[in-house]
Amino acid sequence: MRKPQALVLTIFSLIFSSCEKDPPLNEPGSNETINEWTMAQMRQYYYWNEKITQKNDYQQAPDLFFKSLLFKDDHYSSILQTLNSDTYGNTLTNTFGFDMVQLQNQSETIQLVTQVVPFSEGDLMGLKRGDSISHINNEPTDHSNLKSLLSKSLLLPTMHLTRNDGKIFHLPSSYISQPVLYTAKLISSSPTVGYMFLSQFDFSGAYPLLEAVQNFKSQQVQELIIDLRYNPGGQVAFASFCALLLADIKENDIFAKYQGNKNIKNREDSFATALQGQPDGYSFSAKDVLKQGLHLKRIYMLTGSNTASAAEMLINGLKPYIDIIQVGDKTFGKDMASTTIVTPEDIRGSERAWHLIPMIYKIYNKVGQGDYSDGIAPSKVTDEFAFLPLVPIGDSRDPLIQEVLQTINVKNILAKGAVTTIEPTPTLKPKYIGSSYQEMPIVVNKPIKSEN
Missing domain, CATH: 3.90.226.10 (2-enoyl-CoA Hydratase; Chain A, domain 1)
Incomplete structure (x- = not known):
């Protein structure tokens, strides 16, 4: 039984998709209808609701309209459209069982493994925290391409890591449950x-x-x-x-x-x-x-x-x-904490639901x-x-x-x-943090309105 006012932590990785055919203006599912509803929700619940300026372009795509309402310092609010609610989100940790960081100063750039999930393929093959990586999928890593190489790897069935000593790790893509x-x-x-x-x-x-x-x-x-x-x-x-x-x-x-x-x-x-x-x-x-x-x-x-x-x-x-x-x-x-507000059927019509995830509370x-x-x-x-x-x-x-x-x-x-065995090193600052380091949002139930 769902408990009222209970805090839950969720992570959405829902994929955007455009509508096959735009419905008429002011009809359920039209951009104008969805955006007018979005504006009402944001004026009611959004933490920075007083920063919202009046908008006239209600014919924008709903995701663009939502983003146009956000306060400049808000880096967390998002809007998603239902396509595959079972998708959990691909990261290096839950796909290949490791994560890494790139460190850089004026004279050198190095890529270090920071985590290896216990009993993952990488762990069983001997990949270890602290290993230095020279190549990803046979391409040498440098200060400019690591993020791109990792993003592309998440779409592949196998990832090939080359350690500095020449050993190659062939890591199959699979869902890896990381122990807490x-x-x-x-x-x-x-x-x-x-x-x-x-x-x-x-x-x-x-x-x-x-x-x-x-x-x-x-x-x-x-x-x-x-x-x-x-x-x-x-x-x-x-x-x-x-x-x-x-x-x-x-x-x-x-x-x-x-x-x-x-x-x-x-x-x-x-x-x-x-x-x-x-x-x-x-x-x-x-x-x-x-x-x-x-x-x-x-x-x-x-x-x-x-x-x-x-x-x-x-x-x-x-x-x-x-x-x-x-x-x-x-x-x-x-x-900050957010809530998830879903377009009701009389607003979205036959279109897929939009999920507004605005920041509503400071903690x-x-x-x-x-x-x-x-x-x-x-x-x-x-x-x-x-x-x-x-x-x-x-x-x-x-x-x-x-x-x-x-x-x-x-x-x-x-x-x-x-x-x-631990020696001081020249100042090396993290330039790129691996894909697993994505904060998981704090989500609360839709709040109760204040009584006027």
């Missing part, structure tokens, strides 16, 4: 420090995460590192699940406040309310999750420019309750902290690309993990010579 929890382990015994890497927020990782937390409890973990540096978000309900399982909070504590325009009611959700948005097939209660939790008063969060959306909500939402020590780089900066925590559209800045800035080669995920030699361990003063990890 890559690894969970102890990285220090004195004090006891646990580490877990979360690739995204999805309830497919609920039971592995529960098992990991139970193991940490049995080992009396004193400090915890949560690695979110490549986490683009996902289900807000799962972010709440993580919070309840890890932090010292109460089920009715406020997780997020949502502030919209003057036409719609503001709202706030507790951790328990947010958890109610879990998908069908799951029935976790906040009270039961808390009973199994770690109740930590301090958590170390590893972040980067790809930490986005619900992952940022977790960091911001926990700040009023526990000590969040953020290490790494500034986050992506997705501090804040219990004490009003938010407005992080430029990203959430870490308390301890550490550039993972300043020390190469990249080590495996969860390796204690990782510069972000090292920064945490130094903060905790873990003497057995920081013994002399512990980081001999």
